Amino acid sequence: MKLTIHGAARQVTGSMHLLEVDQYKILVDCGLDYEKDRSIQTNEDFPFNPGDIDVVILTHAHIDHSGNLPTLIRLGFNGQILCTPPTADLTELLLLDSVNIFMRKAHKGSNKRGKGKFNTGAQPLYLQKHVMDTVERFVTIGFNRPFRINGNVELTFIPVGHLLGAASAVLKVTEHGEEKSIAFTGDIGRKNYPVLNDPEELPQVDYLVSESTYGGRYHTKDKSVEETLIEVIDKACVKEQGRLIIPAFSIGRTQSLVYALNKIFTEGKLPQVKVFVDSPMATMATGIFRKYHSLVNQEAQAFYKDKGDEFEFDNLTYVETLKDSRQISNYYEPCIIISSAGMLEGGRIQDHLFYNIQNYYCTILFIGYCAKGTLGFRLLRGDPIVHIKDRELAVYATIKKTDVLSAHGDHDDLLNNIKHQDKTKLKKVFLVHGEGESMKLLADACEDAGYSVTIPEKDVVYDL
Known part of the structure; x- marks a missing residue:
């Protein structure tokens, strides 16, 4: 059995791990590297x-794990x-x-080069046809239901x-008459998170490929x-009779936030207080949460039985059209605006910022990570002037941040997940999906606990 980390090796994005069993090749995740x-x-x-590649196993939907499947x-x-x-x-x-x-970027490039010409550097990575081809390949398996991939490999999905x-x-x-086991954690959640169930403990395995996003952070x-x-x-x-803008990713974060507000x-x-959810994707994703309501946590299910739909309440409006989105600027009563994207790098959130960044009675609350170079990062850094929609605007709004809605487990969660494994059985922990410092801090903690840890290099083959 051979393991090669082709993506998210000593970095966060682009998860892609190749497991070879004899001549059979299994790819675990295929995410975009950005x-x-x-x-x-x-x-x-x-x-x-x-x-x-013979088969792909997809741990979850986020683009850094799924986004390169059509390619x-x-x-x-x-x-x-x-x-x-x-x-x-x-x-x-x-x-x-x-x-x-991809298409917006391509057309933006074509406008700079002249009508009808694509900017070579911004060609779409894939098209809708390739997405539909991808969807046709999905074979769905429920949690905790062993599925035999072939005569030698059995897969079980454990909720995280x-x-x-x-x-x-x-x-x-x-393999060769010997049974081995390996687990790929995907991204590990945290306990007591709105809507979602707590992560379940993994069975005992010989090898563990663990994410390390929040290594060293609490x-x-x-x-x-x-x-x-x-x-x-x-x-x-x-108290201030103003407006609160919350940039939130449409899938997952928005649903948990809406339930908490409810x-x-x-x-x-x-x-x-009036609440606007201004994201068509969030509306569609909420429909999927309703479709799989049996998989939300017991608290959310009990709320549904006692008080109704956890994603609907009297003062909540899901904004559909762009015209309606722009009308929110004319709503002068106190309100909460939830809009994507979380790092402010596109979507309707930029319109709301454009009209409110210079509003002394506006608060912008960040509830997720903002990568370096993004507008969200610059606001959190405290830049007094920011560039939005071809304008330089002074920042008069109040900028706040909280991590209570982060969906990633922190250092203790990651370490406890590893420490659940019997150190006499677990031969090796491979740390992926994290920045260098986070991986090192988590590796040090694992080694202190008596586990053998490797921070794998990209494209290096490890014999298991």
């Missing part, structure tokens, strides 16, 4: 022949993609959105929270999600 030194187009430079198919992959049912539906939604982003349908992939492999634990939101809303919308207002913990 590190700062790579262009989107370099994602088609696979370090293997896509036609040689893999476009370049020759002809096998099945194994995932949970919610992952299949959410991935289709995210991949179609990626096509729209993080996102609806997200799973760790546990593989039992029989979430705020002194306040709950609701307590944090109440404090911010009370100041921004009740509980706050339904239980009378704050006066009623």
Whole structure:
């Protein structure tokens, strides 16, 4: 059995791991790599022949895990993609959105070069046809249901929270009469997260490929999600009678935020404040959450039985059209605007910022990570002037940040997931999906606990 980390090796994005059992090749995740030194187009430079891959296992829908699947198919992959049912539906939604982003960039380039001409550097990585080809390859498997991939390999998906349908992939492999096991954690969620179930413990395995995103970092634990939101809303919308803008990713983060707000207002913990969810994708994703309602956590299911749909309440409006989105600027009562994207690098959120960044009575609350170079990063850094929609605008709005809605487990969560493994059985931990410092801090903690750890280099083959 051989393991090669082709993506998310000593970096966060582009998860892609190759497991070879005899001549059978299994690819675990196939995400877009959008590190700062790579262009989107370099994602088609696979370090293997896509036609040689026998099967793909997809841990969850996020683009850094799923976003390069259509490219893999476009370049020759002809096998099945194994995932949970919610992952299949959410991935289709995210991949179609990626096509729209590619096309906007391509047309933006063509406008600079002249009518009808594409900018060579901005050619779409794939088109809607390739996404539809990808969707046709999905074979869905429920949680905790062993699925035999072939005579020698059995797959089981274990719930890990993080996102609806997200799973760790546990593989039992029989090779030359010997049974071995390996688990790929995907992205590990956190306990007591709104809407999502807690991560389940993994069975004992021989090898563990673990994410390390929050290695060395710890979430705020002194306040709950609701307590944090109440404090911010009370100041921004009740006392100051202003507006609160929350940039939030459409899939996962928005649904958890809406549910938390629903509980706050339904239980009378704050006066009623108008809430706008301004993201067509968030509306579609919420429909998928409703479709798989049996997979949300027990608290959300109990709320549904007692008080109704956790994603609907009286003062909530899902904004559909662009025209309606622009009308929000004319709403002069206190309000909360939830809009994508979380790092402010596109989407309707830029319109809301354009009209509110110079509003002293506006608060912008970040609830997720903002990569270096993004508008969100510059605002969090405290830049007094920012560039939005071809304008230089002074920042008069209040900028706040909280990590209570981060869907990633922190250092303790990651370490405890590893420490659940019997150190006499677990031969090796491979750390992926993290920045260098995070990986090192988590590796040091694992070694202190008595585990053998490797931070793999990209494209290096490890014999297991």
